[in-house]
Amino acid sequence: MKGSDVTVSSVSKSFGDFRALKDINLEIRKGEFFSLLGPSGCGKTTLLRVIAGFEDADSGSVSIDEVDVSGLPPDKRHCNTVFQSYALFPHLTVYENVAFSLRIKKMPNRLIKELVTRHLAMVQLEEHADKKPSQLSGGQKQRVAIARALINEPSVLLLDEPLSALDAKLRQHMLMELDAIHDKVGITFIYVTHDQQEALSVSDRIAVMNAGVVLQVGSPQQIYENPASEFVARFIGETNILQGKILTREGSLNTIDADGFGAILIDDETKVVVGDDVVATIRPEKIRISNDRPSGAELNVLHGIVEEPVYSGFQTKYIVRTDTGAKVIIFRQHANWSEGIPDIEWKDEVFLSFSARDMVIVGKSA
């Protein structure tokens, strides 16, 4: 499980005047579950198509298994794709769909039968082998597409929003199944999605993209806890954004004068100097909400009024307007019965507290 399996170097791609990919660089490791995450239209599909060979990059190169494949047609690349729309062959049965690449290779029938049976079993579709794709449910079609792509034993499997056509419940189920299949076959998965929850829950690493640019590559924890930019912070989960000027800096402990918040302590290694304008963020679940004023070292404490409590079963989301005028989002988990039902209600006066260490500087503002 070492070495780089897919390398994308300086890839750019334009459609007419529109620059869909701008100097993309990625190193995807062998066996990794790697996600491309970004909003609609940011170029995820285009990047996947460049890797698969359906689009030629204007500049830059792609290598798979340390072999430069730029310019090779899709059928000569050692990767297979699970298409967003499944793209199952409607004139062929499930069995023949899965067997397609083996028939192209002119493999003997006996071997085909063995392999197809094994792969249909892996995706639990043995009984459906003789059906046509039109007779299958969405989740079943998805599984045929996965089996069909995996039977070729590619070194990389490319998945373009494979679950987007499924309903929420099935999506969750298929995601776990995909994860299990990944563990079983051990090949590299490059998974395109615009759903941050999906990406966070199964990926080894995530590349967050926007407008044709890769903004940050890192583990789900890194991406979530240490977003490298305001965009990443906002795109992954809900968050509170603070903008302000550095007042003091001692070691990694900074004080900023944040718009609408006042003086806020931030413990962050990011290299900044006094006077810099910065953007910082604090996740809603890292803020404590209470009736009494809390105390502690390096603790930021704000006072405000609950504008909107939103109960959602496992947690309550509060929107609090601070005395200084800022709007803050707080998540409070309902951990167990002893904590009881939250005793904080609409219009209550509350204290908000969060540690300087949970604050993250995500960049300098222009």
Place this chain on the structure above:
Amino acid sequence: MKRNYGPRYSAPQTLWLTLFFAAPLVIIITYSFMKKGLYGGVEHEFSLDAWKSMANPTLLSVFLKTLWVSIVATGITILIAMPCGYSIARSHNQTIRLFLVIVPFWTNFLVRLYAWIAILGNEGFLNQMLRWLGFRESGFQFLYNQGAVILVLVYMYLPYAILPLYSTIDKFDFSLLEAARDLGASKMQSYIKVLLPNIKGGIVTAILFTFIPIFGAYAVPLLIGGKDSYMLGNIIADQITKTRNWPLASAISMAVTLLTAVAVYFFLLKKPKPQHVELDSEVLSGNDALSGEVH
């Protein structure tokens, strides 16, 4: 109770078909079982002479030639129509291209036929061009042979093949070709293994639309072909106008109709494909309007 308006609404069509399709057919069937009149027409007397005299070697050889010409011309037409339909379906200005395919229909069939004579004739456009380019002064004999007949037949029926092929290819999901390439198929393999099976309905329709009219061709072999280009349509016409054997003409017509019907049955109706049947009938009704001219 819901009232069934079906019969009432379809009455005009039923009447039309009875008058102009069923009735002539019945007349032809009856004529084929009658005695031939001296100066054309028929004697109202039962006879199997016409059907018996069909078993003659000349007729058989013309039948085989007609079959051969029809197969070759249909084959060439489909081979040309396939890439045409494909490129129209994939182009960004489909309307203009479809318009160009349909434009020739605005000119009468016979006029277009004479245009070909003007192009291919001994003093025709093509020969003048070649002469101007320095080829032999006497010119080339392009007309009045089997090749010219096939060329013009292909030209005449090409739109009838392009339209149904275009309409099926247009509905084809092209990402399937990418999926095939992804799974290791070459470009050619992806067309053969994925495109062709999925546009089978359109191909069958295109073949029927070209093969059937070509099999009954009359004007093209008469005006473009030579003595050896006679097809069944010409034989039938001759039986009416020259030999004045109406029962034989009727019998040959009936035989051709029966053969075609049997062929269509095996080709089209034996294995009906729900999604294709619907599409075919759509194309059929669209083309009916176009085919109301002398062929």
